[in-house]
Structures are given as C-alpha cells and as structure tokens.
Amino acid sequence: MTEPIIRLTNVFKRYDDTEILKGIDIELEQGKFYTLLGPSGCGKTTILRIIAGFTSATSGDVYFDGQRINDLPANQRKVNTVFQDYALFPHMNVHDNVAFGLRLQKKFSKADINQRVHEALTSVRLADYADREISELSGGQQQRVAIARAIVLKPRMLLLDEPLSALDAKLRRDMQYELRDLQQRLGITFLFVTHDQEEALAMSDEIFVMNAGHVLQSGTPVDIYDEPINHFVADFIGESNILTGTMIKDHEVEFVGKRFECADAGMRPNESVEVVLRPEDLDITTPENGKLTVTIESQLFRGDYHEIVAYDSDHNEWLIHSTNPATAGQQVGLTFEPYDIHVMRLHETEADFDARLERYDDEQAEVKRP
Amino acid sequence: MTQRRFKWSSIYLLLVFVILYAPILFLIVYSFNSGTTMDHFDGFTLAHYATLFADTRLIAIVLQTLLIALLSALIATTIGTLGALWIQQTSRPFFKNSLLSFNNILIVSPDVIIGASFLIFFTTLSIPLGFTSVLISHTAFSIPIVVLMVLPRLKELNGSMLDAAADLGATQSQTLRDVIIPFITPGIFAGFFMALTYSLDDFAVTFFVTGNGFSTLSVEIYSRARQGISLEINALSGLLFVLTLVLIVGYYIVSQSSQRRLLRKKRGVNR
C-alpha cells in the first residue's frame, strides 16, 4: 500500500476542560473522496481544522506524505479549504479572490495568473463571472468561487467544511454530483465534513462516522449502511428499527419474543444483542403469512414510497417503507429475509467488529466450497 | 385614522426641526444685517463678511484650528486603529475588557474632567501650554472614538476569513496588508471623520490646556461672545455652516455608496 497522504495518530484536542477529540487514528489515501460524518459537536470540523493548520492537536501526530506537520503553519501546508460560510473577501471581486493565493506566491506572471484563474473558474462553470463583485453573486455562485479559489493553488488535498449546508435542497443535490465529478477530474483527495448522511452516502468512497470525539466506524457507504457497528451508527445512517434481542446460537436470534433465522454468527450463545431491521427490508403481507403481526398506526406519502408506522402487540414501533399504501387500523403481517436482520453486539470496538466479520466471511467461503 | 395620526406626527416633527434649525438660520440671516445687533434687520450688507476676511487674527485662528484638527485626527486614527487591532486579537477576556474600559473612560468623561486632568498632567511634566499641549490633548481624546469606529468592522471580519487567508498561503503581515486593512478601511475613515469633528467641536478641553499665545475657534468665539454681540461672528457662522454642509454631503455620498455595497452583499448571502 502507498504511503497515505494524511495520517492522524492518537490525536487528542482539548479546549479548556472539554475534550473535543479523544484519540483519533485515521489514514487518508491519495485520490479518494472521504467524508467525516457526525452530529454537530462531534469533533469533525476540529479534525479538518487540525489538518488545515488553523488549530493544533493537544497531543498526537499529524503526518502529511509521511512528514510530521504538527508545527507547520497553515500558510505552508499543501491543503486548501472550502469554508462553510465561503469566507470570500468582500472587498475583492471574483477574479481577485481566486487570484489571491497565486499573487502571494510571487512566482507567477500576470498572464500566468489570469490563465490559471480562468481555468479554475471554468472548472466551476463561472468563467464569465470574473469581474463580478462577491455581493452580486447568489449563494450557489459564491460556493463555486470558494471552490475555485481553493483549487487554483493545485492543492494535494481539498478540505470541505459543510460547504453545501447553506444551499437549498435542489442546488445541494446538483452540487453533490458536481463535487464528485470535480474530485474525479482533479484526482486529488477530498475530505468532506457533513452532518447529512444522505450527502455522505451519495458522494464518498469512504465514510468516517463520528460521535463525541471518537470515530465509531469507517468504511464504504454500503458497508456502513448494511453492517452498522452499533446503535448510534444504525440510527444515524438511514432509518432503522432497532430492537434488543438475544443471540441464541450462530444463525439464530430471538427478539420480540420470537426466534428467527439470521446470517450473523461468531457471538457467545445467549449473548444480549441489538437487532437492526431497515424499513425498506420489511414487506407487508397478510397476517397469516407474516413472521410478525402489527397494527398500522399512521402513514405519510413520501413521494417515492409510503412511510408507515405500525405497532406490534408488545407496543414496539415499526417503521416500514412500502410502495403501496396501507390502511390505518388494519392488522397486517410483516416478512423479511434472514440476511435483512443485522445483529450488533453491545460495546464492540471497530477492530473486533472487523475481525469478526472477516472470520464470518471465511466461514461462508468454506461453507460454499464443498 | 392613520392619516390623522400621520398629520399630528408631521406637525410635531416640523416643530422639532424648526427649533433645531431656527437658531442657526437666525445667526446666518443676521450676518447680512446692515445694523449692529441681532434685534432688527435693517438692511442687506456683506460688510461683516468683508470685516471677517480682513480680520487676519481670526483667519489665523481658523487655520490653526484646522491644522490641529487634521493633525490630531491623523495621529489619533493611526494609534486608534492599532489599538483596535490589539483589543480585537486579545484572547484573555479579562484583559480585553480592561482595555475596552480604559478606552471608554475618555469617551464618557465630562470635558472639564479631561481638561482639568490634562492641565495637571502638562504642568507636572512642564510641557508648555499652547500648540503642543492642544495638539496632544486633541489626539488623546480622539483616540478612543477611532477605536470604537474600527472595532465593529474588525468584529465583522470573521475568523474564517482570516483562516482562508492563511489557507491560501498568506503570512501574518500579508494577511494584515491584503485582507484586514482593506476590509476595515471604512471604519478607519469613519474614525478619522469622527476625530476631525471631535477636534473641531471641542471647547472645554482646549480652554483648559491652551496658553496665552494659542487659541482655537471655539475659545475665540467664547471670549468674543462674552463681550457681547458682534455680527462678524455671525458671518463666521455663515461660512462654517456652508463648510459643514459641504463636508457632510461629501461624507454622506461616500458612506451611502459603501452602505449600498454592504446591502447588496447581505442580499447576496440571503439569496
């Protein structure tokens, strides 16, 4: 494996008495789109600021290309940032904002600068806006100028601090495509910070899910969605029905007073666990054919599906996404497949979790071989 | 009903503005009086303006006043801007609040206290009373207002803009020169302008700290007014009023255009 472009080892950050980061270890490879995902206050922006050099780690090391950069000031780091509020200089026009960093370096001719600024503005589709004042631009256009200003310096890595949060829903979706496209065209590493799980799932090669100063789980969007490590991740990424249960033995789990076949294994017999069932994995059927019987409480039409809330006889709430509408008050059956059940151990670390998944994958392979 | 209320308020406002402007217009009207009092308007004349322009002593005083105002405003703007930078980037809240309190002492102090305490100060240090002491005093009491005009601008300069400058490779001094100073320039101009008016308007402090040979316009008017009516002073007010109007209209145009830019910026962000 090549040397990662950024490596944080055991990074802690304290402000006065509060600990913002509690031992962060992450590695970012060249040319990938990474996302730090978590609720506000989880420390994700602090990681970004430590990498950019706006603040320093209380302890722990930051490596860039294998070089320790803890003490390198922000203005000498080969990373650039797109700020949440864009931070465009209001007393300069679009061209001057983008040219700002180039002019400081004093090694480019005027023609060179104009050429590079034009290229950067073209790549964010604002080539005709060079002479506009910042105040004349819409939010979406300011966003693009901020991106152009950061990429014009040809950084090895681009840091994006919730850059889409101020945009309306439609524009945000368009920008997701554009950012992804831009990252692939430039071939540099993007580190994107957001609290919006949809954004993270849509754009990233790899996601770091954070909470309260810890990285809880990292992996591809599909891995994290399908195999959440714990209650928090399952709840934060996508919508889920989370129930407490008991792992009777490998491939058999008990919850809501019934035993079900499942795909998970490698836990102690009769271990207490939590079970996740995604709403879209639940199918409505007749009460006789269902594995469970629930009563429909209410439903909302969400455009591409109906969001249905139902209760079973133990008063557990069930969230179901269905293409067909249901009738409130009606008793229906719910079915799901064994592999739709995701079993999570309580307090499992990411390393143990990965090891267990690997063992389990090997077993599966052995089962298939004969 | 609304119409009726509007009418009452208009009459009230009209009255307030009449009271505000009547004395000033009264002064100017009588500056053209061919008589010698402000009681009866005997006829039109420009004689008092002629006397005014022949009064070399008064003209010298006007020039001295302007020189003091410009010099003190210039020095105060420089020191005050540096002070504002200091206050803004102080991280310890106690120290910051102390600096701000010290800054505001001269703003809330009555003129006589400033005048009296400066008089003791100059006497203690044996600084001669005259041009120097007046210039130092005007500079000193103008500094805090400059700080107060520059600080809000510095606060508007949010952290991420400075982070952005560093992120794009700017050193501290480049950030100061290329981002901070241009950004706070409107505040610096406002501070300079306020310092100028503070100096031109001051009477009490100058009255305390000036010596025999040196006088500013306010002090001169005071001593002449104590001797009674002289329509030459009316002529002087007429001239000063026109000068003030020109200054204000100029400043209004400048600030309006920068305000419009600010408004546009706000609209842009909201969109």
Add this chain to the structure above:
Amino acid sequence: MTQRHFTSWTYYVPYGLWVGLFVIAPVGLIIYQSFLDLHHHFTLANYQAYFESGTYLMMTVNSIWWAFLITLFTLLISYPAAYYIHQLKHRQLWLLLTILPTWINLLLKAYAFIGIFSQAGVVNQFLSLFGIGPQQILFTNFSFVFVATYIQIPFMILPIYNALDDLSGSYINASHDLGATNWQTFSKVVWPLTLPGVKAGVQAVFIPSLSLFMLTRLIGGNKVITLGTAIEEHFLTTMNWGMGSTIGVVLIVAMVLIMIITGERRQDRGRVR
C-alpha cells in the same frame, strides 16, 4: 477561539502608551491633586471643606437637579421625535438632518441664543405683541435649561432611533396579531425593547449636563453653578487646583456610579434572555 496574531507587539506600543499616559495617569493625578492644598502639602482639608460646607453640597445637589431636568426634557422631546422620524420614508436623510446641528460649533449655537433671548431680541418682540414683554429671559434658569436641552436633543434622538431601528418589525406585527392595541404594543413591546437606547441616551446627556460651564457663563449668567462651572472656576480663576480636583473626583465618582448602574442593568437583561 484560537489566538490570532496578525501584528507584532511593537505595533501596540503607541496605544499602550496612550492608555498609560492619557487615561490612567490623568485620573491618578487628579486624585492625587485633590489631596493637596494651595502650597502643595498633603491635606484632607479639601474633602473636609466639600462635605462640611453646605455650599458645595448644595451646589452638587443643584447641579444634579439641573442635569436631571435637562435629561428629562430632552427625553420627552426626543423619544416621540425619534419614533416619528423612524416612520418616515427617507428616514436616513431626516436622521442626518437631526445630527447636522451638532456639527455646528456649540459656542455658535449658544451665541445665537444670546441674540434671540436678549432684552430686545426676537422672543421679546414676539411677547410684546401680546403685551407681556419685554421679559428678562437671558441669564435665567429657564434660558439655561432651554439652551442645554436644545443642544442635547440630537444626542438623545440618535441612540433611541438606533434602538428603534434594531427593533424587528415582526415583533410589532406579532403584537398586533396577538390582539394588542397600538398603545399596548407601544407600552409592552416597543418601549421595553428600546429601553437600552433610552439608557444610552440618558448616559450621553446626563453626564455632560453636569459640566456645561460655558452655558452657565454665557446663557445662565452665573445664576446656575454646575459642578463643571465650579471646577473651571477653581482651576482657571481662583487657581485652587486642590479644591477643583476634589470636585472633579466627586464628578468622576458620580460618573462611575451611573455607569455601574446602567452596566448592571444590562447584565440583568442578558440573564433574562
């Protein structure tokens, strides 16, 4: 926030010197001087004289009373004026017209009133039309309060106007929406929310009103003696700097008291919010 240094500390030397030499030193000197007698010997006699002789205490009470009256009249005239100006179409321009007179030299305005209020001046000419003149107007308490109020009005209108400007229109709409009458909206929403502006105005008017010595000389005819007049007299006429400084210290204490009171109130508001 991280600490940010965009300048080296040498830039701060001039401002630091200013704080030391022109803020701390003068206050220290005036306090020191207040303990000196005419021969520069240490004494408590000045304070003794101030607190024991009825004249100084009466003068202080009088001075506060006149300042109170000036502030009250200024507020009564300025609040409605600020309120109506804020409703006007070109309010920025009207506000500018309100401030404009403050840029005419104070002494010139005082001088104008010498003419207006004189024995044969326009006011007396006007009163004569009704057969009630000529009256002695100049050099009376009335003329002093009138001219002082006239001078202070713009300084009161400005902060009140700013407070009204900060007041979001949606509060007023919300108040009407919830069924409040115009008067109820004013007394329960507009007035409490503009109170900080009123306080700022009171601060800006009251303290200078304690020390308007040139007006007491030119307009009040030495009938009104304010703290400011007394200080000027002791410093520049009788040359008793010690006594002048003692009165100065009293004025400083009064000023600090006023600032503490308004400061504490502001904290209370913060806590409520």
